[in-house]
Amino acid sequence: MLTIGKLGEAAGVKVPTIRYYEQIGLLPEAERSAGNQRLYSRKAMERLAFIRHARDLGFTLEAIRDLLSLSDRPDQSCAAADAIAKAQLAEVESRLARLTALKAELERMVVQCAGGKIADCRVIEVLGDHSLCATDHRHPEIEATQ
Amino acid sequence: MLTIGKLGEAAGVKVPTIRYYEQIGLLPEAERSAGNQRLYSRKAMERLAFIRHARDLGFTLEAIRDLLSLSDRPDQSCAAADAIAKAQLAEVESRLARLTALKAELERMVVQCAGGKIADCRVIEVLGDHSLCATDHRHPEIEATQ
């Protein structure tokens, strides 16, 4: 049995995050020691590793919750799990496309300003330039900084 | 002079977001009409477009705050603005690299599961598989116990 600290170390997850996962029901309530401290089995550790890995892959906690509830019923068809993964892949591909465009624009604006003044600065200029802006008014999801 | 709704429409920013930007000091306090409604000049509109564009490029509000304070003093060297953009570019490149790796892994796990059961599902399998995990946070002594 592992204490929460050891579990966190083993799975690469911070201690408060583990308690948070328990709080939101992603992890079951942990067993407790005589002194009320959480104790974890190897199984709990695997569940946490699964979560952690999925988070690294960009899955939301909601998607992970679905995946976990699926994996708790291994007799069912895996179509649902597949759908979740496919949606995730589509999302990643869209993010990739936007980031690639973005990188091009950033490269365009990063220029060596050997002592130049801001009035002539391309960084400011590009950001203020409306004509370079895709003029549709959709609100693209700006991904959260991880 | 534009009302907040027209401004939002013109800049592609939602009304509550504009008020939020004012609240956190990214936009100056707007002039008010006789009936206490916010009124915006073309200049304010440009500032908002600048913010919106920078947000689209993934800049944080803090970075934008810096860029705006720089652009308010156009006589200074543009080195600082350049540094912000460069940091942003590095961040974008790192995100791109991670997303690309991620996409490969997702593609690996998305397989046609023609009626397969979850017990054999690659999605669950890959997410649970520790050996496929790129970022290894485990400590050697813990790993040895497996």
Next chain:
DNA sequence: CCTAATGTCTCTAGCAACTATAGCTTCAAG
């Protein structure tokens, strides 16, 4: 001119997914 339908106002609370703080208790090493 009146009314109804929008639009705007402030304020508060909520979202994801944590992270940090305060003030305790428990545990393991020396």
Next chain:
DNA sequence: CTTGAAGCTATAGTTGCTAGAGACATTAGG
């Protein structure tokens, strides 16, 4: 047996918005 690390709970803060309530302002139609 003592000390310091690690654990506990509870609450509040973070980023960048978004949504709701209830009241006032403005505008278009009749």
